[in-house]
Amino acid sequence: MTERVLDKNLAPEEITKKDVTKTYLRWHFANEIPHSFERYLAPSLLYAMMPILKKLYKNDDDLRAAYKRQLLFFNTQLSWGGGVITGLMSSMEQQRAQEEYENKEILMQDDLMYNTKAGLMGALAGIGDAIDSGTVQYIFIAIAVPWAQQGSALGALFPFVCFALYQVLLGVFFARQAFSMGRNATGLMQSAGIQTAIETLSVLGLFMMGVLAGNYVKVTSTLKFSISGREFVLQELLDQIVPGILPLVVVMGVYWFYNKKGLKVTQALLWLTGILIILAGLGIL
Numbered sequence: 001m002t003e004r005v006l007d008k009n010l011a012p013e014e015i016t017k018k019d020v021t022k023t024y025l026r027w028h029f030a031n032e033i034p035h036s037f038e039r040y041l042a043p044s045l046l047y048a049m050m051p052i053l054k055k056l057y058k059n060d061d062d063l064r065a066a067y068k069r070q071l072l073f074f075n076t077q078l079s080w081g082g083g084v085i086t087g088l089m090s091s092m093e094q095q096r097a098q099e100e101y102e103n104k105e106i107l108m109q110d111d112l113m114y115n116t117k118a119g120l121m122g123a124l125a126g127i128g129d130a131i132d133s134g135t136v137q138y139i140f141i142a143i144a145v146p147w148a149q150q151g152s153a154l155g156a157l158f159p160f161v162c163f164a165l166y167q168v169l170l171g172v173f174f175a176r177q178a179f180s181m182g183r184n185a186t187g188l189m190q191s192a193g194i195q196t197a198i199e200t201l202s203v204l205g206l207f208m209m210g211v212l213a214g215n216y217v218k219v220t221s222t223l224k225f226s227i228s229g230r231e232f233v234l235q236e237l238l239d240q241i242v243p244g245i246l247p248l249v250v251v252m253g254v255y256w257f258y259n260k261k262g263l264k265v266t267q268a269l270l271w272l273t274g275i276l277i278i279l280a281g282l283g284i285l
Helices: 017-029 042-056 060-069 080-101 110-149 154-190 192-216 234-241 245-261 265-281
Strands: 224-227 230-233
Touching: 017 042, 017 080, 017 154, 042 060, 042 080, 060 080, 060 110, 080 110, 080 154, 110 154, 234 245, 245 265
Parallel strands: none
Antiparallel strands: 224 230
């Protein structure tokens, strides 16, 4: 029995870490540009994967099939979801290309690849949104607020530049790790180190939000009253007992509203404005 001679011109090229980094960067900078309601961010993912797919599939039919595979509905968060999934898809496509070239049984089926994406994109988006948008960016903003109050342009540029750089570096890290780990990349998200980091950042984010509320939510009382000929200023009494109690009441009141009514920002602003106007009219605030 003679062995089948493989055409070396059709052999998949080796995928390097540089290729994976380039894939993530293409995803990062094209993330929302071809956004569509039919496929959401799938065109961005395909654009990111194109250089790798061209290195893997030298046959035009195989390349077209890979394009279609990566053009199915896709939506996730920029760095956590995008980083892990671009690295993971690069690894899985590499295995698929090798199986096709060597004419082996195709273990890396289309359904397996898409189900992997579908299973990860929502979960990772939730983590990424909570950590990046809900925590990390506010840490950078809190650091820069004093500079902005002093009229320094650094107050506007610092959080923008730092947050953008953070997301690029984080995405590249996740992409490389996911490519190295292959289908075991989901373990990266479940590792003790990542879970500890998530919990730490969550606590730090809450702490920073409290700092922002305490320092930049300004609510004071103008109420004065006299007892036995002695004048008392309510704000001075409150500052002696519980400094910052009025801003805390306002923040907790807004939190209670969101907890009861949902994240209805416009309604919360209207109610808060109305209440403050009434209290100011009565001379309390």
